[in-house]
Amino acid sequence: MNTEHTVSFADAAILDFLERASDAELDGLDFGVIGMDDASHVTRYNRFESAAAGLSPDRVLGHALFTVVAPCMNNFMIAQRFEDAQQDGSALDDTINYVLTLRMRPVKVKLRLLARPGSALRYVLVHRQT
Amino acid sequence: MSAPVEQEYEALLQFMYMAPIGLVQTLADGEITMVNPLCAQLLMPLSPDGQLANLFTALEAVVPDLRQRVREFPDAHGTICDAQQVPISTGQAGRRQHQVLSLTLLKLDAERLMAVLSDVTQSVRRERELRQSQAWINTLAIGLSDYALVSLDHHGCVQDWNPSISRITGFSREQVEGRSLSLFYPADAMSDQRVLDRLHEADLTGWSLDEGWCVRAEGGRYWGSCLIAPLHDSDDDPSDEHAYSLIIRDVSDRREAAEAMLKAVSCDHLTGLFNRRAFVEAAELEMQRWARSPRPLSLVMIDADHFKRINDQYGHVTGDGVLRHMAASMTATFRAMDVLARFGGEEFIVLLPDTSLEGAELVAQRLCRLIEATPAVVGEHTVRYTVSAGVAAMDADATDFDALVQRADEALYAAKAKGRNRVERWQPATLPAAVR
DSSP states (O other), rough: OOTTTTOTTTTTTTHHHHOOOOOHHHHTTTEEEEOTTTOOBEEEEEEEHHHHTOOOOGGTTSSIIIIIIIIISSTTTHHHHHHHHHHHHHHHEEEEEEEEEETTTTEEEEEEEEEEETTTTEEEEEEEEO | OOHHHHHHHHHHHHHHHHOEEEEEEETTTEEEEEEEEHHHHHHTOOOOOOOOOOOOHHHHTTTTTTTHHHHOOOOHHHHHHEEEEEEEESSHHHHHHEEEEEEEEEEOOOSSSEEEEEHHHHHHHHHHHHHHHHHHHHHHOOOTSSEEEEEETTSBEEEOOOHHHHHHHHHOOHHHOOOOOGGGOOTTOHHHEEEEEEHHHHHHHOOOOEEEEEOTSSSSSSEEEEEEEOOOOTSSOOOOGGGEEEEEOOHHHHHHHHEEEHHHBBBTTTTTBBBHHHHHHHHHHHHHHHSSSSOEEEEEEEETTTHHHHHHHHHHHHHHHHHHHHHHHHHHHHHSSEEEEETTEEEEEEEEOOOOHHHHHHHHHHHHHHHSSSSSEETTTOOOOOOOEEEEOTTOOOOOOHHHHHHHHHHHHHHHHHSSSSSOOOOOSSOOOOOO
């Protein structure tokens, strides 16, 4: 029963956890998880992120992250970082301060950008700052 | 049967998330209450504090007069600015991206403002090309009865006499033959280098057109439209065989309309100097000229000293008066061919074509002394103030215009640090190029 909150936003080995975690395990986390494939289509979207954005997963899964789901991340601060990592075949693990527009309200968050060569999915983790 | 309200709400929410235009609602003081993702995408790279709490703060560096325009807007509701073009540059050093945003700001009522932001970089580029073609067609189609036609050699010197020159400009054959076309312009408006630039631009695009003050033989001014077009067939000819035609038309009757339009689009609301958009456009052209053939090109960044104190002591209205005084002092000091602009808040910038670092420093010092000696009189207040300036020159180590701006900024910072009311040159060793 204590699978919930087993991993923290800042955990160094979080990518390993994400890769083997079930959807239920992702839904138990207290921060947002968005996973996308090589073509930047969203393939994982956990309960925390769904509730914060006010969108159910079926409106999001299979859609392009940077154009349909989160256009606010489509700039050099985020989208470009993933593109660069993909092009160079390098790993990306960086945490930045950002403002998301959850339900049209500006909300201060920490975003953790994760990618590594050989992994099927790349992740954006969203932690609300209080 | 209609969908449940929750589902409709969710669909509406996603509609707003996906809207390909930036929307933001704020309180009267700019505090953001609602904002959609595209707006955040456009604003976040500009935000000086990495937050989106206040729209005026987020746009401060690129539209410094926004807060003031909202404050001075007289009506209970209405359009405060309509599709104003705002040039921005974002990205990391060395990989900067130039974009143009369009900003529309509406006052909904006493408490609420709404802004629409969009990226219009592509359409601005297309418009500019269209405008040039339009100018070409206008020149051909209108006023063909009243023009001076001259042929120029590859130095821009008049080759052949044509009686139309005398009719329009009053110059005689002896006065113009073999002389540079700069003779038709006021003394500080057209350097030899600029003449060559215009010939080269005519080679590249098929024409070079400008509109502005020209002079007649007896010294009187008129508003002229001057077109230079190449007469040679292609760039394959040796360049010393290149020849051009110059067509000058007196369009003085159009001057007021042209100036009013130019002012509305290009000038800062408060000071009448160029706004950031117009400055960046002019600077881009100078950078292209520099890249083609490097020559002295200097930049001066000027900032009023202790401006916050002036505002605190006398109030914003007087502060605005001081900025106007500063702009007028700059106009009196620099040349007509220099590009003067308000760059942000109390910060001004001047681009000096064909001017060395030493030359720019001398002029900037003249401005410092002038302002020190001439207080601004605003209403019943007489405000003594000073300015500091940083001077930098373009060279091969400066990768782009942003790098030059950065240098002038560093020099300005040094001038402030050394006690203000002074001019400092950029020194390569003083500071490492900090990443903004």
